[in-house]
Amino acid sequence: MxxxxxxxxxxxxxxxxxxxxxxxxxxxxxxxxxxxxxxxxxxxxxxxxxxxxxxxxxxxxxxxxxxxxxxxxxxxxxxxxxxxxxxxxxxxxxxxxxxxxxxxxxxxxxxxxxxxxxxxxxxxxxxxxxxxxxxxxxxxxxxxxxxxxxxxxxxxxxxxxxxxxxxxxxxxxxxxxxxxxxxxxxxxxxxxxxxxxxxxxxxxxxxxxxxxxxxxxxxxxxxxxxxxxxxxxxxxxxxxxxxxxxxxxxxxxxxxxxxxxxxxxLEPLIACPHSPDNVVPVREVEGVKVDQVVIGSCTNSSFVDLTRAGKMLEGRRIHPDVIFAVAPGSKQALELIAQEGILLNFLKAGARVLESACGPCIGMGYAPPSGGVSVRSFNRNFEGRSGTKDAKVYLASPEVCVASAIAGEIIDPRRLAEREGIKWIKVQMPERFPYGDEAIIPPLPEEEAKKVEIYRGPNIAPLPEFDELPTEIQGEVSLIVGDNITTDHIMPAGANILPLRSNIYAISEYVYHYVDPEFVSRAKKIRDEKGIANIIIGGENYGQGSSREHAALAPRFLGVRVVIAKSFARIHHANLINFGILPLEFVDKRDYAKFSLGDEVHIPELIDRLKGGKEILVINKTTKEEIACKYSLTPKQVSVLLSGGLLRWIKNKQKV
Ligand code: F3S
The missing domain is CATH 3.30.499.10 (Aconitase, domain 3)
Incomplete structure (x- = not known):
């Protein structure tokens, strides 16, 4: 307990x-x-x-x-x-x-x-x-x-x-x-x-x-x-x-x-392309030529990280073939390394200093060259996330990153330190941080706040309205994907797409863009011409990665009502429910193979079965097979699904 x-x-x-x-x-x-x-x-x-x-x-x-x-x-x-x-x-x-x-x-x-x-x-x-x-x-x-x-x-x-x-x-x-x-x-x-x-x-x-x-x-x-x-x-x-x-x-x-x-x-470790769990000791991948190195992200861009990295660079230069960047995690961290002289070490070493933001993590303003190798102090290295589809992204500590930037190839920092006489330092925490709250705007008092008019430029589109879950679903399989599909696969990030996050009509054009460029037109045809639901078939750990709800909202807008997968990642599972998409799991995972693209599907007695906690039978009308599916839904999630999503659920509650 x-x-x-x-x-x-x-x-x-x-x-x-x-x-x-x-x-x-x-x-x-x-x-x-x-x-x-x-x-x-x-x-x-x-x-x-x-x-x-x-x-x-x-x-x-x-x-x-x-x-x-x-x-x-x-x-x-x-x-x-x-x-x-x-x-x-x-x-x-x-x-x-x-x-x-x-x-x-x-x-x-x-x-x-x-x-x-x-x-x-x-x-x-x-x-x-x-x-x-x-x-x-x-x-x-x-x-x-x-x-x-x-x-x-x-x-x-x-x-x-x-x-x-x-x-x-x-x-x-x-x-x-x-x-x-x-x-x-x-x-x-x-x-x-x-x-x-x-x-x-x-x-x-x-x-x-x-x-x-x-x-x-x-x-x-x-x-x-x-x-x-x-x-x-x-x-x-x-x-x-x-x-x-x-x-x-x-x-x-x-x-x-x-x-x-x-x-x-423990020893210095590195996650190899294209998954954060593809971890090996750095010494096993030594010698891989590096195109770019970047220190930053919400994982490793604190004052401590930047200080260690900056000290390693003191009096040294980045390898001529490597583009090295540092993105301090906050204005506070940037201010502190400026104050302590560390920033100068980065500049003198030939680093590119990016602003304090996510940037390279999602391919905003800094992405690897085609087929390039990027070593990062970040947390994710899914295919394409860096903004370059065929880049190979490695994840490691800032120390491994800097060592590799100096050497021009992946190297265990212990080996470089020995070669170059670099000393390991323990970073002392400052007794007082520069608070750096100049760019934080506190809330207005309530009465004043009520008078504020909300600005809505043309990029802010109104929310679409969604309907309730029907008693039964007629649909068509519009996509079949494999294991470990990430939210980056479903709703890619990137410099062209991210600015559309406040405009669901525009961003839904990019759903599964890099997995199957035909998906959106197929889904719209099923939604608008056939007037039935889109059904997606997925493998294990469907929807892993970021929390972006656009990966559920945009498919819902395209008419996806059901995803049947071998298993789901937690946040995406919750997001699907929040937008009224039913997440079903195969009782027998081998049934994944019983669906093909374009199969017609009927799901009868949907609401009764959900309410009664019973297994749901999915009928593949094309092959005439019945597939048993289960679901992992709390009573509240069932009620949200029946309402057609969380927003309607909350509005209904407010009416009572
Ligand atoms: Fe973190 Fe921003 Fe990347 S929040 S995971 S640095 S996109």
């Missing part, structure tokens, strides 16, 4: 309904929310549609960090909309250039013992200060801002016991890469990872945040560290000591499962 653990204590304190038994549906109160612009525009459009006058959370922050390119009106329209909507509804606004949402949230807002719901899958980064921080779709976050609790299945709480001491050149990134190596991208589904043991005493808050950040790649609900004296010192240096509380596991805390990692036995 995981009693006495940090996660259990926070959940218990925030419990609105349900029992704390793994797998059972619970609802928890949400104290804070965060959104970023790529998911935020839609989240606030949905929040507006809920008709609430002001956010009901203790604190909500809207970050602008993803779509920074301002090459025409689209992104600036979105930014201005977000700025006005924050003013209108009592939300903090972090302006473009202030930093990546998770990095800034840890620095300026995260509080131990509180709950955070964010419309970004790496929201668990704030778990580094002992906060229960969960990533969700924008609609769930909008609902939390409107005062709704967050519903989830009570996760199993896995204790990760860290023993020993990290050797020089081995870092927090290697701890989480080791966990990914052992457990894979599916290993954390339905679980919270809670770190404990002697080993955590060595890890600073930014290092802990690297680990909780990349827990998202395990598919975990969240990851968390206790709030101890290290947390206190960090918050004090941020001028927020009053936000600190001690939050430790009880001595007799029982975890549902325990995994042990001996830090002394």
């Amino acid at each position: 995981a009693k006495g653990t940090v996660a259990y204590k926070i959940i218990e304190k925030h419990l609105v309904s349900g029992r704390l038994i793994p797998g059972e549906e619970i609802a928890i109160k949400i104290d804070q929310t965060l959104t970023q612009d790529a998911t935020g525009t839609m989240a606030y459009l949905q929040f507006e549609a809920m008709g609430v006058d002001r956010v009901k959370t203790e604190l909500s922050v809207s970050y602008i960090d993803h779509n920074m390119l301002q090459t025409d009106y689209k992104n600036p329209d979105d930014h201005k909309y977000l700025m006005s909507v924050a003013k209108r509804y009592g939300v903090y606004l972090s302006k473009p250039g202030n930093g990546i949402c998770h990095q800034v949230h840890v620095e300026r807002f995260a509080k131990p013992g509180k709950t955070l719901l964010g419309s970004d899958s790496h929201t668990p980064t704030s778990g580094g200060v002992g906060m229960l921080a969960i990533g969700a779709g924008g609609l769930d976050v909008a609902a939390a801002m409107a005062g709704e609790p967050f519903y989830l299945k009570m996760p199993r709480i896995v204790g990760v016991k860290l023993t020993g001491t990290l050797p020089p050149w081995v870092t927090a990134k290697d701890i989480i890469l080791e966990l990914l190596r052992r457990l894979t991208v599916k290993g954390g589904v339905g679980k919270i990872f809670e770190y404990f043991g002697e080993g955590i005493k060595e890890l600073s808050v930014p290092e802990r945040a690297t680990i909780t950040n990349m827990g998202a790649e395990l598919g975990a609900t969240t990851s968390i560290f206790p709030s101890d004296e290290i947390t206190r010192a960090y918050l004090k240096a941020q001028g927020r000591e009053e936000d600190w509380i001690e939050l430790l596991p009880d001595e007799n805390a029982e975890y549902d499962e325990v995994i042990e990692i001996n830090l002394s036995e």
